[in-house]
Amino acid sequence: MALLEIRNLSVDFKTAGGKFRAVDNVDVAVDKGDLMAIVGESGSGKSVSMLAVMGLLPWTATVTADVMRFDGQDLLKMPARKRRQIIGRDISMIFQEPMSSLNPCFTVGFQIKEALKSHLGLDRKQRHARAIELLEQVGIPAPEKRLSAFPHQLSGGMSQRMMIAMALACKPKLLIADEPTTALDVTIQAQILELLTDLQKNTGMALILITHDMGVVAETVDRVAVQYAGRRVEEQNVVDLFDDPHHPYTAALLAALPERAHNRLLPTIKGVVPGQFDKIDGCVFAPRCQFADARCRAVPPKPAGKELGDALCHYPLIKGQPQNKEMSA
Amino acid sequence: MTDRTAELEPPAIPAQPKPPGPLKEFWNSFKENRGAVIGLCIFAAFLFIAIFAPWIAPYDASEQFRDALLQPPAWQEGGSWQFPLGTDPLGRDMLSRLLHGARFSFFIGIIVVSLSLVTGVVIGVIAGFSPKWADTLIMRVMDIILSFPSLLLALVLVAILGPSLINAMIAIAVVLQPHFVRLTRAAVMSERARDYVTAAKVAGAGRFRIMFLTVLPNCLAPIIVQAALSFSTAVLDAAALGFLGMGAQPPTPEWGTMLAEAREFLLRAWWVVTLPGVCILVTVLAINLMGDGLRDALDPKLKRS
Amino acid sequence: MLQFLFKRLLTFVPTFIGVTIISFAFIRLLPGDPILLLAGERGVAPERYAELAAQFGFDQPIWRQYLDYLGGIFQGDLGISFTTKRPVLDEFFTLFPATLELSLCAITLAVIIGIPAGVIAAVNRGKFFDQALMTTALTGYSMPIFWWALLLIIVFSSGLGWTPVSGRMSLMYFFDTPTGFMLIDSLLSGQEGAFRSAVAHLILPTVVLATIPLAVIARQTRSAMLEVLGEDYVRTARAKGLSPLRVNGLHALRNAMIPVVTVIGLSVGTLLAGAILTETIFSWPGIGKWMVDSIFRRDYQVVQGGLLLIATIVMAVNLLVDVLYGMINPKIRK
Numbered sequence: 004m005a006l007l008e009i010r011n012l013s014v015d016f017k018t019a020g021g022k023f024r025a026v027d028n029v030d031v032a033v034d035k036g037d038l039m040a041i042v043g044e045s046g047s048g049k050s051v052s053m054l055a056v057m058g059l060l061p062w063t064a065t066v067t068a069d070v071m072r073f074d075g076q077d078l079l080k081m082p083a084r085k086r087r088q089i090i091g092r093d094i095s096m097i098f099q100e101p102m103s104s105l106n107p108c109f110t111v112g113f114q115i116k117e118a119l120k121s122h123l124g125l126d127r128k129q130r131h132a133r134a135i136e137l138l139e140q141v142g143i144p145a146p147e148k149r150l151s152a153f154p155h156q157l158s159g160g161m162s163q164r165m166m167i168a169m170a171l172a173c174k175p176k177l178l179i180a181d182e183p184t185t186a187l188d189v190t191i192q193a194q195i196l197e198l199l200t201d202l203q204k205n206t207g208m209a210l211i212l213i214t215h216d217m218g219v220v221a222e223t224v225d226r227v228a229v230q231y232a233g234r235r236v237e238e239q240n241v242v243d244l245f246d247d248p249h250h251p252y253t254a255a256l257l258a259a260l261p262e263r264a265h266n267r268l269l270p271t272i273k274g275v276v277p278g279q280f281d282k283i284d285g286c287v288f289a290p291r292c293q294f295a296d297a298r299c300r301a302v303p304p305k306p307a308g309k310e311l312g313d314a315l316c317h318y319p320l321i322k323g324q325p326q327n328k329e330m331s332a
Numbered sequence: 333m334t335d336r337t338a339e340l341e342p343p344a345i346p347a348q349p350k351p352p353g354p355l356k357e358f359w360n361s362f363k364e365n366r367g368a369v370i371g372l373c374i375f376a377a378f379l380f381i382a383i384f385a386p387w388i389a390p391y392d393a394s395e396q397f398r399d400a401l402l403q404p405p406a407w408q409e410g411g412s413w414q415f416p417l418g419t420d421p422l423g424r425d426m427l428s429r430l431l432h433g434a435r436f437s438f439f440i441g442i443i444v445v446s447l448s449l450v451t452g453v454v455i456g457v458i459a460g461f462s463p464k465w466a467d468t469l470i471m472r473v474m475d476i477i478l479s480f481p482s483l484l485l486a487l488v489l490v491a492i493l494g495p496s497l498i499n500a501m502i503a504i505a506v507v508l509q510p511h512f513v514r515l516t517r518a519a520v521m522s523e524r525a526r527d528y529v530t531a532a533k534v535a536g537a538g539r540f541r542i543m544f545l546t547v548l549p550n551c552l553a554p555i556i557v558q559a560a561l562s563f564s565t566a567v568l569d570a571a572a573l574g575f576l577g578m579g580a581q582p583p584t585p586e587w588g589t590m591l592a593e594a595r596e597f598l599l600r601a602w603w604v605v606t607l608p609g610v611c612i613l614v615t616v617l618a619i620n621l622m623g624d625g626l627r628d629a630l631d632p633k634l635k636r637s
Numbered sequence: 638m639l640q641f642l643f644k645r646l647l648t649f650v651p652t653f654i655g656v657t658i659i660s661f662a663f664i665r666l667l668p669g670d671p672i673l674l675l676a677g678e679r680g681v682a683p684e685r686y687a688e689l690a691a692q693f694g695f696d697q698p699i700w701r702q703y704l705d706y707l708g709g710i711f712q713g714d715l716g717i718s719f720t721t722k723r724p725v726l727d728e729f730f731t732l733f734p735a736t737l738e739l740s741l742c743a744i745t746l747a748v749i750i751g752i753p754a755g756v757i758a759a760v761n762r763g764k765f766f767d768q769a770l771m772t773t774a775l776t777g778y779s780m781p782i783f784w785w786a787l788l789l790i791i792v793f794s795s796g797l798g799w800t801p802v803s804g805r806m807s808l809m810y811f812f813d814t815p816t817g818f819m820l821i822d823s824l825l826s827g828q829e830g831a832f833r834s835a836v837a838h839l840i841l842p843t844v845v846l847a848t849i850p851l852a853v854i855a856r857q858t859r860s861a862m863l864e865v866l867g868e869d870y871v872r873t874a875r876a877k878g879l880s881p882l883r884v885n886g887l888h889a890l891r892n893a894m895i896p897v898v899t900v901i902g903l904s905v906g907t908l909l910a911g912a913i914l915t916e917t918i919f920s921w922p923g924i925g926k927w928m929v930d931s932i933f934r935r936d937y938q939v940v941q942g943g944l945l946l947i948a949t950i951v952m953a954v955n956l957l958v959d960v961l962y963g964m965i966n967p968k969i970r971k
């Protein structure tokens with residue numbers, strides 16, 4: 004049984020200009036000890052779908068799903084109080100901006116111990132010992148001293164380690180890392196990623212890494228889901244994905260990696276992710292797709308099936324060549 | 333985002349509607365705020381009454397009807413439609429006095445705000461552009477004025493100048509003016525470092541021109557909001573001074589003064605006490621509602637209360 | 638922190654000097670001869686006039702007079718009241734506890750109701766409760782409190798007969814007032830019903846005086862909370878699975894309090910201005926009523942001294958607020 008199972012998740016935002024669908028019929032399945040990534044451009048709804056799992060969306064958002072189950076428990080029908088017992092204990096999340104994600108008015112020690120108190124009911128001494136243990140685990144020197152530091156006294160990398168320590172406090176079964184390295188210096192980025200993967204191996208928790216960086220994905224995770232404009236367009240394990248992407252969007256993303264570029268000019272994907280006011284009838288990627296034809300612009304595609312990575316495309320690629328194209332001609 | 337898509341695809345509608353002008357844009361966000369619109373309507377009515385009071389009011393404000401002292405409002409027993417809101421202890425028609433009172437309150441608001449706004453803004457701009465010692469000196473003086481409770485300082489000033497409506501207005505203007513100075517100075521300081529000011533300097537604009545024609549128009553948003561809020565403070569403080577006997581003197585139909593005159597009839601005739609207060613409250617509330625709307629529409633960052 | 642405190646203290650000195658200049662200038666700015674004004678209606682004989690002029694130093698050059706005045710202040714000499722013939726400072730200290738008691742009750746009421754109201758409104762932003770609360774707050778903020786006091790007297794004192802109309806204590810009780818706070822002194826006196834009487838006398842003035850600070854605090858708390866609720870660290874707190882009470886009431890409120898504390902401090906000036914009206918209406922024997930009475934009695938030594946003392950209190954409180962601000966804002970604390 005999957006640890007986290009989501010089927011047909013959609014999230015709508017009320018905005019001044021009407022409803023905006025940020026996530027559209029997304030499926031996610033994560034097993035125990037899984038290490039996966041959700042990749043997409045900004046605005047593709049990758050963070051929103053995970054915030055929906057955590058129940059952290061603002062009140063302007065409406066979440067609908069056929070199934071949203073964690074560890075056998077239905078998150079949708081659960082009362083808020085019960086859900087809060089899972090959030091922060093069994094599922095935890097770290098965010099993009101470590102500096103602003105820590106409360107400036109409290110010491111980091113207070114903020115780490117808080118979860119220990121509310122979820123595990125440890126006494127003061129146990130909390131202190133566990134907090135020190137956690138700081139050691141995330142590689143913070145002189146943990147005893149750091150516990151009484153205020154967030155503004157820490158560097159960005161240090162803050163993100165604190166956030167990770169906080170997230171790990173109750174030994175979660177699933178950790179969601181939302182672009183954990185985007186706001187950090189390049190040298191620190193690698194350290195934090197290594198720390199996350201090490202922790203994942205050592206503790207056996209599942210890890211979902213949300214990122215826009217294909218390079219990060221290649222080095223870190225086992226399985227990749229690619230999102231585009233609120234939809235999941237493809238999901239494969241990492242080796243196969245890099246070897247043989249089935250969706251034209253994935254192919255274009257990979258082609259845009261500097262390591263893979265053969266020409267002097269780096270290839271780019273023309274256009275931008277469709278916004279709230281762009282009305283698209285067919286495939287959402289059609290306006291930017293080099294293979295798109297009349298059918299792509301008129302008819303929304305269906306997932307292509309497991310062996311093709313569930314590619315959301317009328318003509319999934321195999322070895323860079325669109326399939327079934329002649330059928331429609 | 334949408335701009336860039338537009339570059340790629342030929343625009344669907346060739347003639348794009350023009351972006352709304354600043355006034356239109358301001359009005360659009362102002363009318364979003366229901367309270368502000370209500371405030372504006374009440375204020376418009378208040379303005380109308382203030383201008384046309386002598387023609388709307390059934391009687392003169394000081395005309396006394398000796399056979400109708402303390403007559404209750406029309407709907408109460410003993411009242412008549414001759415005096416819809418009753419009469420005061422001297423037999424004067426309440427409605428007429430209240431309508432004329434709107435004139436005084438509006439007059440007070442306009443004069444006090446203009447006085448304190450003009451002096452405050454000029455001093456603020458000068459402080460913002462002066463060398464450090466002069467700036468410090470000006471701001472210290474403002475600090476000193478602000479360390480007296482406003483009403484107390486106004487009272488003392490009136491004691492010096494002698495109790496009258498004009499002196500009360502001067503006193504209130506003096507008390508309100510440091511707020512304009514502080515606000516203007518802060519806005520000028522942050523605008524002064526902008527590139528367009530440097531550009532104007534390079535282009536050879538004179539000092540005076542830069543101060544008042546280049547920089548000041550860009551600092552107006554918070555000043556306008558403060559002006560609206562000062563208007564309500566002025567009305568309130570003038571009424572308070574009138575109530576203490578240090579503002580408008582009887583028989584002026586100023587709302588605060590009317591309240592002071594009516595105080596001893598507190599228990600016998602509710603209308604002489606209640607009605608002037610309701611007028612003050614509604615006017616001040618309407619202006620404050622409007623001020624809130626102005627603030628939200630002009631400058632969303634100015635979320636102070 | 639110490640450096641910050643020192644810097645702040647340095648700005649206190651010139652402001653204080655300025656305040657002394659203003660209160661010094663006050664008597665000299667009054668139209669007419671100061672001695673005739675001080676002597677009152679009866680007028681004075683020429684020899685007595687010269688005597689008085691020498692006594693008050695009016696025959697000295699103006700800078701000399703100011704320095705003498707300043708010297709007097711530092712020795713606690715603020716002149717003598719013409720009506721009671723007692724030193725102004727003594728009068729002030731007899732009356733100040735009454736104002737302090739009233740102000741403390743009012744600000745406590747404003748904080749206890751205003752902060753939770755602002756928090757609840759912010760959390761329920763846009764809903765009915767928020768709108769109702771904010772309309773009420775704006776109404777309170779626009780309230781002419783002298784009229785509000787009269788209304789409350791009509792309803793609660795004369796209509797329902799629940800509370801007395803004026804004063805601090807019923808005439809039935811008489812006891813020493815070692816602290817000057819009626820609530821405490823009435824308990825110390827051990828007289829039955831005295832404490833209840835003190836409370837009953839306090840209720841209406843407290844409500845009246847608290848109205849505007851309460852509205853300001855509620856509005857400020859709401860807008861500070863709205864700003865803070867969108868912050869990343871509030872999301873972090875929710876991601877820990879903490880209860881809404883803890884997220885809003887601890888994580889968010891702690892940060893929102895930083896601007897609110899400033900507003901509470903600034904409302905001390907408002908409070909003292911409000912005390913002038915409130916004390917006058919309820920015949921509350923505090924410094925607000927004392928000032929108004931003295932202005933009417935032309936007891937200008939009292940007005941001068943009171944002006945200086947009240948401004949000094951406001952400045953001291955502002956200083957205290959700045960220090961407090963530094964203490965609750967860890968970025969300054971270091």
